Amino acid sequence: MRTAFIDQLIKEATENESIFLLVGDLGYSVVEPFAEKFPDRFLNAGIAEQNMTGVAAGLAMEGYNVFTYSIGNFPTLRCMEQIRYDVCYHNLSVKIVAVGGGYAYGPLGVSHHTTEDIGMLRTIPNLTVCAPGDPVETRMVTSFLCNHSGPGYLRLGKAGEKIIHDGPLQETGNHFPKITEGKETVVLTTGGMLETATAYVRANNLPWGIYSVPFIKPMNEEALLRIGGAYAKVITLEEHQASAGFGSAILEGFNNLVTAGKLTRFPDVKRIAIPDMFVGYAGTQDYIRKQVGLHL
Amino acid sequence: MQAKLTSGQIALAAAKRIVTLAYEKKASHIGGALSVKDILAVLYADILRYDPAVPGSPGRDRLFYSKGHACMALYAVLCETGFFNEDMLNTFTADGSYFTSHVNHKVPGIELSTGSLGHAFGVACGVALAANRKHQSHRVYVILSDGELDEGSNWEAFLFAAHHRLSNMVVIIDYNKVQSFGTVNEVMGLEPLADKLRSFGWDTTEIDGHDHEALRKTFASAAESQKPVAVIAHTIKGKGVSFMEGKLEWHYKSPSSAQWQEALASLEQNNV
Numbered sequence A: 001m002r003t004a005f006i007d008q009l010i011k012e013a014t015e016n017e018s019i020f021l022l023v024g025d026l027g028y029s030v031v032e033p034f035a036e037k038f039p040d041r042f043l044n045a046g047i048a049e050q051n052m053t054g055v056a057a058g059l060a061m062e063g064y065n066v067f068t069y070s071i072g073n074f075p076t077l078r079c080m081e082q083i084r085y086d087v088c089y090h091n092l093s094v095k096i097v098a099v100g101g102g103y104a105y106g107p108l109g110v111s112h113h114t115t116e117d118i119g120m121l122r123t124i125p126n127l128t129v130c131a132p133g134d135p136v137e138t139r140m141v142t143s144f145l146c147n148h149s150g151p152g153y154l155r156l157g158k159a160g161e162k163i164i165h166d167g168p169l170q171e172t173g174n175h176f177p178k179i180t181e182g183k184e185t186v187v188l189t190t191g192g193m194l195e196t197a198t199a200y201v202r203a204n205n206l207p208w209g210i211y212s213v214p215f216i217k218p219m220n221e222e223a224l225l226r227i228g229g230a231y232a233k234v235i236t237l238e239e240h241q242a243s244a245g246f247g248s249a250i251l252e253g254f255n256n257l258v259t260a261g262k263l264t265r266f267p268d269v270k271r272i273a274i275p276d277m278f279v280g281y282a283g284t285q286d287y288i289r290k291q292v293g294l295h296l
Numbered sequence B: 001m002q003a004k005l006t007s008g009q010i011a012l013a014a015a016k017r018i019v020t021l022a023y024e025k026k027a028s029h030i031g032g033a034l035s036v037k038d039i040l041a042v043l044y045a046d047i048l049r050y051d052p053a054v055p056g057s058p059g060r061d062r063l064f065y066s067k068g069h070a071c072m073a074l075y076a077v078l079c080e081t082g083f084f085n086e087d088m089l090n091t092f093t094a095d096g097s098y099f100t101s102h103v104n105h106k107v108p109g110i111e112l113s114t115g116s117l118g119h120a121f122g123v124a125c126g127v128a129l130a131a132n133r134k135h136q137s138h139r140v141y142v143i144l145s146d147g148e149l150d151e152g153s154n155w156e157a158f159l160f161a162a163h164h165r166l167s168n169m170v171v172i173i174d175y176n177k178v179q180s181f182g183t184v185n186e187v188m189g190l191e192p193l194a195d196k197l198r199s200f201g202w203d204t205t206e207i208d209g210h211d212h213e214a215l216r217k218t219f220a221s222a223a224e225s226q227k228p229v230a231v232i233a234h235t236i237k238g239k240g241v242s243f244m245e246g247k248l249e250w251h252y253k254s255p256s257s258a259q260w261q262e263a264l265a266s267l268e269q270n271n272v
């Protein structure tokens, strides 16, 4: 995903001179092509994420569309208040990019498990929160953020994620990319759990629908309304704590639709997420996902 | 268009507004507002390039006010220099007013909302970096309190600005020696502060932060520096109001009617 991100960012930056990339002393063997091509719009801000986010806000005040890039919790939780106050209150074009969403850095330990970011960030006004499901979605979302005025968050996996969508997406922007339609039951995923859902449904030949939800906030309520009208059972799957994450956002979305009278029946929602725990042992991403129950 | 005011006139008028606002609106942080007012008065009278009719004009010098709690000083100076009128200022802290008691960028002339300490310096670094990358000649000023140097984020910014040679940047520390719950020496000593900043790569000057001539000279010569410039302005919390000077309680208290009258008389008498 990170290669798809940087490729797309370079493509956009070639035409869009406002794009600026700040890295927090990370990005070895990923961001170099950008740095070489656009030295005037690249800076390694050092291991100082609070300052990097402030600098990003300052650059954005002066007209740049700034991407900050680091691992997991460092450009996010480490500098929550800079994100909230400097970036989001001033509604500045700063896009926070975290690599290693979920347990992508499984063996590195809890410091590198990115499992609370969505919940914490989606409470902040003005911030668009994104977690693409595969490299194809990553390109689409990156392109969206390059052309979006205002703050954004992009949660990426790492490297080697399978391509799930054959060819480019039919639609761009905030929508639910469809993998397959089904009957009765639908699986909604965000981020890299798309691969898990797709593999399971195909291997078991289930008649279930599968949709990816790369934009968690703002929630596309029209897309959610179509899902709620077409399926009685909804399963949400995410690599994030159950509290306040993607499944919670889906529940809130259905609740809004039911309360507003747009949806007559509240679907039966089963949330699959991390059950309020830290994982204090090493393990590959696949191993930890299975251990904590992130499977259908 | 009003006649150009001297820094002395701005400082005295601002000081009166500060004590009056604190009294009328029962506001806190009068001490830190009075300690910084001379710095602001000199900047707005003689140093900064700005047009109050076009607060966001691209060529303006940018001032980042990190000690957002001392908002009354900046609001008062912006009022004196024509960014908004007295009626607008008098909505200070009223229901629905943008004049919140930590500075708010929704007020004309305020670059950045602050109030959480240790934020503005990093943002100012980004603005100074952008000016360098775009070959623009405007300058970037940051006003920090002494107490907020406890925040690690400020030291990240000290490192950053020196490393990237942001010589278009001037950081002014309002060193009034008192912070929220004690003196700076009691809570978290900063000395030797000038040595610290010099060792971080900053062109550092210590001056009397109430001496307008010294402030003017220091700010004017900062433009010559090849490094970012730090001005340690030694100030007195509550400066100009004799019974408030150096007293921790005036970080919080607002004056009674009698104290307000006494403060106005004291300001006249001390002719700040």
Ligand SMILES: [Mg+2]
Pocket (backbone or CB within 6 Å): B032, B145, B146, B147, B174, B175, B176, B177, B178, B179
């Ligand atoms: Mg102080």
